[in-house]
Amino acid sequence: MTVAVDQTLFHQTGAGLSVPFSIAGTGMHLPPAVVTNQELTRTLDTSDEWITSRTGIRERRRLAPHLATSDMCVAAAHPALEAAGIEPARLDAVIVATYTGDQPLVSTALIVKDALGAHRALSLDVTQAACASGIQAVLIAAHLLQNPSITTVLVLAADCASRITDPADRTTAVFFGDAAAAVVLTRTDTPGSGLLSYDLGSQLSYGVQIPAGGSRLPASAATVAAGDHYLSMDGRAVWNAATTRLPESITGAARRADVPIDEIRYFFLHQANLNILTATLAALGVPRERVPVTVDRLGNTGSAGLFTALHSAVSAGSLLPGDTYVLSGIGAGFQWGTLCLRHA
Incomplete structure (x- = not known):
């Protein structure tokens, strides 16, 4: 079951947070x-x-x-x-x-x-x-x-x-x-580093959920037997949400930071599925080398995914002082968001 309601959006604009x-x-x-x-x-x-x-x-x-x-x-x-x-x-x-x-x-x-x-x-x-x-x-x-x-x-x-x-x-x-x-x-003492802008959104959907174990459907022998404590996922709903919301959110955050997409050094994205990453890159017009990928060898590691990509760049010394980069992901709910940052 998927329930769609009005989309909720939050964003921060301007020169970013005052403390770098x-x-x-x-x-x-x-x-x-x-x-x-x-x-x-x-x-x-x-x-x-x-x-x-x-x-x-x-x-x-x-x-x-x-x-x-x-x-x-x-x-x-x-x-x-x-x-x-x-x-x-x-x-x-x-x-x-x-x-x-x-x-x-x-x-x-x-x-x-x-x-x-x-x-x-x-x-x-x-x-x-x-x-x-x-x-x-x-x-x-x-x-x-x-x-x-x-x-x-x-x-x-x-x-x-x-x-x-x-x-x-x-x-x-x-x-x-x-x-x-x-x-x-x-x-840090480096002016202009840190968070430049963010773009968050949400739209209620049960396309990805764990039905049992909460106050609506407490754990019982029946819920265990039914497999209601396992994750259920509507793959088509995930594809549609991710390939739409990620490019929109990244574009919105970059615009609010007044940073053109082609000046963003790295895009650290939720490592959900290589095809979703490819579709997002195509929508943004971003070359593959600016989007570190770990999903091929790690799978979808949930909230950890984009940080495994970030770690790969930081540990290799590829993210340099002054580089602008984004963190962007989407999760069950659906909830999504992008942070645009500058590295010190």
């Missing part, structure tokens, strides 16, 4: 277990050619059964903090973007904060925008950094979709992988 900030370090964690397309064909009515042609995905990672999302977050946080030269005790906030938290209560961000020893940090969870939660998390971090008492924020984006997808459902089982990525944001 920068990426001080990034990190990533990939579970060691690799699941190839060929392995999936042993249990699903599919083929390597079918998966590759429709998704561009060749393999994905699976988290070990005894581990949880918070474990991936902690593993991604350590190299990010090391790259930034920042001890956990100096963190002012830890924000975790995930729709696959360790448990409904307690807070996954609090679990991560405690494991890191970031005892003075504010802990925040951003969950309900699913694959777009990382966009909202960075937006929150950008505004927190405007407060003079906050100088350093750790943003983590992680999802363990293998725990909420039906292994017998070809529609979802071939797409998703498990991963976590981290970015440390700090105040």
Whole structure:
């Protein structure tokens, strides 16, 4: 079932936020277990050619059964903090973007904060925008950094979709992988860096949902038997929303930042599906080399996806001071958004 209502839009214009900030370090964690397309064909009515042609995905990672999302977050946080030269005790906030938290209560961000020893940090969870939660998390971090008492924020984006997808459902089982990525944001003295503009939108749809486990349909033996705790996805609805909203949102954010599309150095996009990325690039007229891709070897890693792409550029030294870049994603709901930033 898909329900369409009036679209809700939020955007910020002008010269950006008054307090500049920068990426001080990034990190990533990939579970060691690799699941190839060929392995999936042993249990699903599919083929390597079918998966590759429709998704561009060749393999994905699976988290070990005894581990949880918070474990991936902690593993991604350590190299990010090391790259930034920042001890956990100096963190002012830890924000975790995930729709696959360790448990409904307690807070996954609090679990991560405690494991890191970031005892003075504010802990925040951003969950309900699913694959777009990382966009909202960075937006929150950008505004927190405007407060003079906050100088350093750790943003983590992680999802363990293998725990909420039906292994017998070809529609979802071939797409998703498990991963976590981290970015440390700090105040900087470089004027004009940080957030230049943003564009957020939403339109209610049940095209992607997990029906059971909330107050409307609490967990019961019947909901478990019906598979209502698994992710359900209307692929056509996702395609239509993503290929429409991502180019619109990116164009809107660039316009509000007064930055032409062809002057944006990198586009770090939600790694949902290679065909969606290709369609978005074509709509924007952007060459492939300006859009780092990880979906082919990691699958759709939810909120972590665009941050795995960001990490690949930062760790390679490709994102240079003064470069303008965008983070853009869309998630269940549907909710979508783009941030236009300048690197310090």
